[in-house]
Amino acid sequence: MSLLDRRLGLDAQVAVRPEPFGALAYHYGNRKLIFLKHPDVVRVVQALADHETLADTLRACDIDPSRWPSFERALASLTESEMLHERHEVAPR
Amino acid sequence: MSATKSHLVEQLKTGLDAPICLTWELTYACNLECVHCLSSSGRRDPRELTTDEAKAVLDELHALQVFYINIGGGEPMIRRDFFELLDYSIGRGIGVKFSTNGAFIDADKARRLAAMDYLDIQISLDGTDAVTNDAVRGDGSYDTAIRAMNHLRDAGFGEFKISVVVTRHNVDQLDEFKALADSFGAQLRITRLRPSGRGADSWHDLHPTNAQQRQIYEWLLAHGDNVLTGDSFFHLNALGEEPLPGLNMCGAGRVVCLIDPIGDVYACPFVIHDEFKAGSVRDPGGFAQVWKHSELFAELREPQSAGACASCGSYDACQGGCMAAKFFVGIPLDGPDPECVSGHGEAAMLAASATDRPRPMMDHSKPVRVALPERIPVSLGRR
Numbered sequence: 018m019s020l021l022d023r024r025l026g027l028d029a030q031v032a033v034r035p036e037p038f039g040a041l042a043y044h045y046g047n048r049k050l051i052f053l054k055h056p057d058v059v060r061v062v063q064a065l066a067d068h069e070t071l072a073d074t075l076r077a078c079d080i081d082p083s084r085w086p087s088f089e090r091a092l093a094s095l096t097e098s099e100m101l102h103e104r105h106e107v108a109p110r
Numbered sequence: 111m112s113a114t115k116s117h118l119v120e121q122l123k124t125g126l127d128a129p130i131c132l133t134w135e136l137t138y139a140c141n142l143e144c145v146h147c148l149s150s151s152g153r154r155d156p157r158e159l160t161t162d163e164a165k166a167v168l169d170e171l172h173a174l175q176v177f178y179i180n181i182g183g184g185e186p187m188i189r190r191d192f193f194e195l196l197d198y199s200i201g202r203g204i205g206v207k208f209s210t211n212g213a214f215i216d217a218d219k220a221r222r223l224a225a226m227d228y229l230d231i232q233i234s235l236d237g238t239d240a241v242t243n244d245a246v247r248g249d250g251s252y253d254t255a256i257r258a259m260n261h262l263r264d265a266g267f268g269e270f271k272i273s274v275v276v277t278r279h280n281v282d283q284l285d286e287f288k289a290l291a292d293s294f295g296a297q298l299r300i301t302r303l304r305p306s307g308r309g310a311d312s313w314h315d316l317h318p319t320n321a322q323q324r325q326i327y328e329w330l331l332a333h334g335d336n337v338l339t340g341d342s343f344f345h346l347n348a349l350g351e352e353p354l355p356g357l358n359m360c361g362a363g364r365v366v367c368l369i370d371p372i373g374d375v376y377a378c379p380f381v382i383h384d385e386f387k388a389g390s391v392r393d394p395g396g397f398a399q400v401w402k403h404s405e406l407f408a409e410l411r412e413p414q415s416a417g418a419c420a421s422c423g424s425y426d427a428c429q430g431g432c433m434a435a436k437f438f439v440g441i442p443l444d445g446p447d448p449e450c451v452s453g454h455g456e457a458a459m460l461a462a463s464a465t466d467r468p469r470p471m472m473d474h475s476k477p478v479r480v481a482l483p484e485r486i487p488v489s490l491g492r493r
Contacts, residue, residue, distance in 0.1 A: 032203070034128070034175040038121040041130065043177035045205060045228055050130065050177070052118055 020089050021072040025065050025096070026104040033063065042100050049098045057084075058091050066104070119357075125364045125411040128174035128401065131340070133379045134369045136164075136195070137184040138474035141213050143308075144236075144247045146275060146316060149370070149382055150307040151184040152476040157372040161191040163392070167369065168199050170397050178205035178228070182379070184371065184474075187214035193222070200228050209234060209273060211251060212258025220258075220265035232273040232299060233258055238286040242279055246316070259294050271338065273299045276326060277316040284329050288337070299338035300326075302345075305438040305448070306380040307470050313439070323349070323451055330354050341366075345431035345447045348424035360433055363388065363410035367401065370472070375400045377410060380434035383471050417444020424452060431455075440466030 027033070030046040033053070040059040042051045053059045061078050068074040071092060075085055095101045139154035140147075159167070171179065179199065186192060186208055199206050207230035215223070223229060233255050237243030240252035262270050272291045274280065280287075284300070291298040305313035318326060327346040330339065334355040344358040357365075362378035369375055373391040376382055388407050389400035401407065419425045431447020439448045440462030446454035 032175065032177060034177070036126055037124070038118065041126075041177075045177070045203075048178075048205070048230070054118060 020093055020096070021075075021085070022070050024069060024104045025071055025092065025101045027062060027065065028100055028102055031100050033059065035059070042095070044098070044100055047099055049100070051095065051098060051100055053091075058088065061088060061092075062095070062101070065101070119359050122357075122361070122365055123359065123411065123413075125407065128171075128176050129367050130177075130365045131180065131361060132171070132176055132367055132369070133180045133182060134167075135182050135184060135371050135379070136186040136192070137189050137371045138472075139188045140183060140185045140211075141188070142185070142211050142248045142251055143476060144234075144251075145312040146246060146277075146303055146307075146309040148304065148307040148309060148380055149182075149184065150470055150473045150475050153474045154184075154188075155372055155474060159371065159373050159391070161194065163373065164191070164195055165198050167373070167391050167397060168195070168202055168204060170391075171204055172202040174398060174401075176204055178207060181206055181208035183209075185211055185213065187219075196226065196229070200226060205229070207232060207271075210258070211247070212255045215258040215261050217261050217264065220261035220267060223262070224265040224267040230271060231262065231267065232271040233262075234273050234275075235287075235290075236275050236277065237280050238283045238290055242283065245279070246275075246277065246312075259296070263294055269295055269297055271297045271299050273301065275303050276300050276318060277303055278318050278322060279316070281318050281322045281325055284326075284333075288333065297338060298336075299340075300342070301340060302342040302432070302435075304380045304432065304435050306434055307382065308475065310438050310467070310470055317449065320451070320453070323449060327354070327451075345428045345435075345449060346451060347427040348451045353427070359429055362386075362433055363407040367407075369397070375404075377406065378434060380432070381437060383437070383468060385437070385468070386434075415444045417442065418458070419444070419446055419454070422446075422452065422454070437468060438470070440464075440468070 031042055031044050034041045039053040039055050042053055057080060061074055064074050064078055068077055075088060080088060092101060135149055137154055137158060138149060138151045140151040143152050187210055196206055205228035209232040212233050235243060235255045236246045243252040274287055288298050303313060303317050323346060327349045330343060331352060339356050341357045341361055343354055347353050347358055366378050367375055368379045369391060370382060375388045375390060377386040388404035391397045416425050416430060419430045431450060433443055435448050436443055436445055439459050441448060441458045445458045448455040448459055
């Protein structure tokens, strides 16, 4: 299943702090610090919980489809570092 | 990827809204007197922040969304309110990593520490045997550190860190340090010796030789992904094409700063000197005002001149090295690092006269006890 079709959410142990370049995300559990290097990535990450899938989120955040592959890569690395995980609860409609 | 990375470094140089790596030396009091102590610790300073003042600083850091702090000293566990401040910080969502020589970690304390979340512990050790370690950290300090590590392991603390300052005398022990850390299920952290604090006097005898610098670089290339270094060794990047793991820039005043035991804020833990003092948490506006608006930090966030290093092809890799290392050996801040791997540091140090060398301004070393053979009669009077 493509990442675009997955239902992702921020881990409860992650804090996101806005910065001039985008934001810093810190995972209190595994102590990882990740740089979100573009304000649009920050918007997308913070909107994940409001939408069904990653693709829905990207559409809702007005991200041009030509940029989707770079967002997929960025969010894949956030998933690897456990900043994001699969949501199991029912997303609000 | 590397283009993105250097773009990020450029942005970090202009500063962050709050520090990523904030070191807070809680006290100048220490049971040890290591010859390379960055803060010349020994005696408590009577102006030390009170418990309430320290909690107010933590409230501020919480508001700034500082994720974690690095607590040190002195020996921070000497403070009677140590656990109170630890609990308060973690309760405010600020994780704590603290550095200790281990003297105050007994079985009880180890269990108490093991029960806390968001806490990391760094035990300082500068040799894998007592002779090497104690020469720098004092008699009995090796046994003390190992005892603390045993307590932490027995209490099920999990992965603590062993923190090593790399010197001429322990550089050959890097593999042994790694093995020691592995045997405890601990993580190894190695940092650079700086000529700061009491290190101003011991650095010339202790800092790694040129050949040893290459040894450190090669070792980090081979093992660096599993070893913590902070931003210690970016000056070695001029040795090869491949950059070392970690953040390769000087973070002073940009992503890093130091709060000292009396609340003074410095650009980094290695420059406790008026020239790098940005203000105090006791000033109006507190820490946030200092971080966001101090003149010193504003200057450090401006593009820095490559100065004497501008014509060197390695400047992009080494960034001119460590500001603190230059400062305390009398090299101008836009000059080469004293441990410049191309050898420019030697000449720059020779060019600096002894009077160019600033003395550390805070000295909390314990008074030297001189045994007097007999009572010397003292008469008071006008000369």
